[in-house]
Amino acid sequence: xxxxxxxxxxxxxxxxxxxxxxxxxxxxxxxxxxxxxxxxxxxxxxxxxxxxxxxxxxxxxxxxxxxxxxxxxxxxxxxxxxxxxxxxxxxxxxxxxxxxxxxxxxxxxxxxxxxxxxxxxxxxxxxxxxxxxxxxxxxxxxxxxxxxxxxxxxxxxxxxxxxxxxxxxxxxxxxxxxxxxxxxxxxxxxxxxxxxxxxxxxxxxxxxxxxxxxxxxxxxxxxxxxxxxxxxxxxxxxxxxxxxxxxxxxxxxxxxxxxxxxxxxxxxxxxxxxxxxxxxxxxxxxxxxxxxxxxxxxxxx
Numbered sequence: 671x672x673x674x675x676x677x678x679x680x681x682x683x684x685x686x687x688x689x690x691x692x693x694x695x696x697x698x699x700x701x702x703x704x705x706x707x708x709x710x711x712x713x714x715x716x717x718x719x720x721x722x723x724x725x726x727x728x729x730x731x732x733x734x735x736x737x738x739x740x741x742x743x744x745x746x747x748x749x750x751x752x753x754x755x756x757x758x759x760x761x762x763x764x765x766x767x768x769x770x771x772x773x774x775x776x777x778x779x780x781x782x783x784x785x786x787x788x789x790x791x792x793x794x795x796x797x798x799x800x801x802x803x804x805x806x807x808x809x810x811x812x813x814x815x816x817x818x819x820x821x822x823x824x825x826x827x828x829x830x831x832x833x834x835x836x837x838x839x840x841x842x843x844x845x846x847x848x849x850x851x852x853x854x855x856x857x858x859x860x861x862x863x864x865x866x867x868x869x870x871x872x873x874x875x876x877x878x879x880x881x882x883x884x885x886x887x888x889x890x891x892x893x894x895x896x897x898x899x900x901x902x903x904x905x906x907x908x909x910x911x912x913x914x915x916x917x918x919x920x921x922x923x924x925x926x927x928x929x930x931x932x933x934x935x936x937x938x939x940x941x942x943x944x945x946x947x948x949x950x951x952x953x954x955x956x957x958x959x960x961x962x963x964x965x966x967x968x969x970x971x
Contacts, residue, residue, distance in 0.1 A: 671730070672697055672822050672852035673718065678727035680713050680876075687713045689876040690727070695869075697821070700848035702863035702884070703856045705873040706970050711856045712752075714873070715824050718854075719749045732821045745773070748815035752827040752856075754807055756814075758800035762791055765799060766813055773818035785813040789843060805836030812843065823847065825855040829862060841866055860963040870962070874970045887965060896958040897929045898922065899941060902951035914940040928958065 673695040680688040688710045695701055705711050716722045717729055720740040729736045732746035757765055766785060770778045786795050789809040794802060799810060808828065815823060828844065829837045844853060845866050857863060863870060863884065870887050872880040880887060907919045907927070914937050918930040931937050938955055945952045 671695065672732055673854065674730040675714070675718070676728045676730075678714070678717060678724045678729055680710075680717065680722075681725045686876050688717075688724070691873070691876070691878055693871060693878070693881070695852050695854065697852055698849060699869055700844065700853045700855070700867045702867035702870045703854050703873070704858075704860075704863065704870060704966060709873045709970075710876040711873060712826060715749075715826055715854070715856065718743075718822075719747055719824060720744060745818065746821045748818070748820035748823045750808075750811045750815045750823075750825045750828055752830060754811040756799050756807060756810060759798065761796060761798055762786070762802070762810055763795045765810065766817060769814045770817045775818055781817060781819075785817055788816075789813045790839065803836075805832050805839070808832065808836070808840060809843075812840075816847065821851060823851055823853045825853065827857055828855055829857070829859065837862070860961065860966060864962050872966065872969055879969050880965075884962065887962070895931050895937075897931070897937060897941070897955055898926065898958050899929055899955050900926045900953040901945065902953060905948070905950065910941075910944060913944050925953075 671694045673693060675691055675693040678688055678691045679686065691710075691714060703711055703715075713722070717724050718731060718736060720736050720743050723737060731743045734742040734746065736743050757768075760768065763782065763786070766782045767778055770781055775781050786792055789812050791806065791809050791813065794806050799807060802810065812828070815825075825844070829840050832840060841862060844855065847853065848866070855867070867884055870880065870882060870884050871878060902925065904925055905927070907921065910916070911919050914929075914931075916929050916931050916937065920928040920930075922928055929937065929941070941955065942952055
């Protein structure tokens with residue numbers, strides 16, 4: 671296992687930031703680490719990166735215990751914190767050479783050239799970091815985190831403050847990197863997790879409350895089936911709800927409605943029959959898949 675967390679707890683005075691957390695992650699996994707503000711995400715990341723120690727429990731990165739072998743752990747891990755720490759007065763190329771030498775990287779120039787090409791910094795490499803956009807600064811941070819070819823990447827809000835085009839580019843880069851490494855990323859953007867992550871871990875009040883493959887999590891927690899139905903003309907929502915025993919009907923626009931029913935209950939035939947009785951037509955019906963955002967709301971309240 672690239673990451674193993676065993677019964678980790680963390681106390682700040684009387685406040686329990688983490689409570690008996692257990693996680694295992696292997697190579698090739700991109701894990702979305704989700705939770706409300708103050709749930710314990712950053713605390714666990716700081717423990718894994720050896721910035722702070724746990725109050726109890728053990729954690730290993732690439733086989734090394736974070737308490738017993740912190741230097742070995744830091745050799746095996748790449749970390750991009752939310753507030754990307756860069757020496758902005760340095761040139762991009764110069765900065766990456768500096769970071770590579772800190773890690774005692776062999777063939778420094780070759781490795782820096784590889785990273786510049788991988789993260790798309792070629793046209794910016796001779797600029798000072800202070801001259802770069804937020805998107806390119808994030809690329810510099812990613813390059814610095816990966817310069818020593820770590821087994822594990824931990825990324826805290828990697829797309830914060832980026833424009834839509836930059837977000838897509840960074841997502842594609844992380845997806846490419848994640849094929850050969852273990853990536854744990856924290857984010858509040860659910861679409862980001864659905865686009866990149868093969869697995870989701872949700873933490874709330876210091877406890878892991880869900881840990882499943884992304885698609886499985888969305889389906890397993892679905893409490894209702896949602897149909898989006900387009901009628902030929904406007905309908906009376908209260909009458910339809912009572913007739914087909916729907917839990918909720920929401921107007922979407924014009925003659926389109928979202929009809930909620932308990933999971934496993936089939937309403938399509940009942941809707942068609944009701945429409946015929948009321949002398950209107952059903953133009954289309956489709957099932958709406960529950961989003962990860964809705965699952966997150968269910969689990970965290």
